[in-house]
Amino acid sequence: MGRVLVVEDDDRIAQLVARVLRDEGHAVDSASTGHEGLRAALAHDFDLVVLDLMLPGLAGDRVLERLVETRPEQRVLVLSALSDVGVRVACLEAGAADFLGKPFAVAELVARVRTRMRGQAPGAAQRWLEAGAVRLDLRLRRAVVAGRRTELPLREFLLLQHLMRRAGQVCSRAELLADVWGLTFDPRSNVVDVCVRRLRAKLDGPQRVEAVRHVGYRFVTD
Secondary structure, eight states, rough: EEEEEEEOOHHHHHHHHHHHHHHTOOOOEESSSSSHHHHHHHSSSSSEEEEOOOOOOSSHHHHHHHHHHHHHOEEEEEEEOOOOOOHHHHHHHTTTEEEEESSHHHHHHHHEEEHHHSOOOTSSOSEEEEEEEEETTTTTTTOOOOOOOEOHHHHHHHHHHHHHHHSSSSHHHHHHHHHSSSOOOOOOHHHHHHHHHHHHTTTTOOOGEEEEEEEEEEEEOO
């Protein structure tokens, strides 16, 4: 069981979520504004932050952005009535671990929290991942290529980590959307291709991440 911070300004929903999580055995703290939630998240260690987007004072997307910048290992589950595809993708791009739209089923909330709580925080067990000429620092979220260090935004880091763990194997776009962006559906966008282009520019050449036509991408070690 873990410690969860619920940042929600609707008292009814906040109390429901807190009660459900406490019934699951978690310790639950609550905040009702963006500023209060961000202060609490940065002052204490939480296994999961459940974050609404429409918050007074400081909007939830800004809370997410600042929290991920300061604590990239923090797992955040966004819980919001703003649940169209564009908002979901934007939150996942910004670093959220998951997204659940309102209204929600309690059983789904419980299942998603269980899944995220089981997931290991980045860099918790292994420090370095190596494939070919690339070393990936899992703790500091940076790539080292030919002695040159490059800081990586969260989504590029997660993409490179996935590709390196499966070096030499073809990773489909559907697989990457699910593992890197947490999407179980196709958002009908080129989000994977854009992220790959940005990543290639930071490695030792575009050949390091090979495109496999009509399928996806492969990390090349040679």
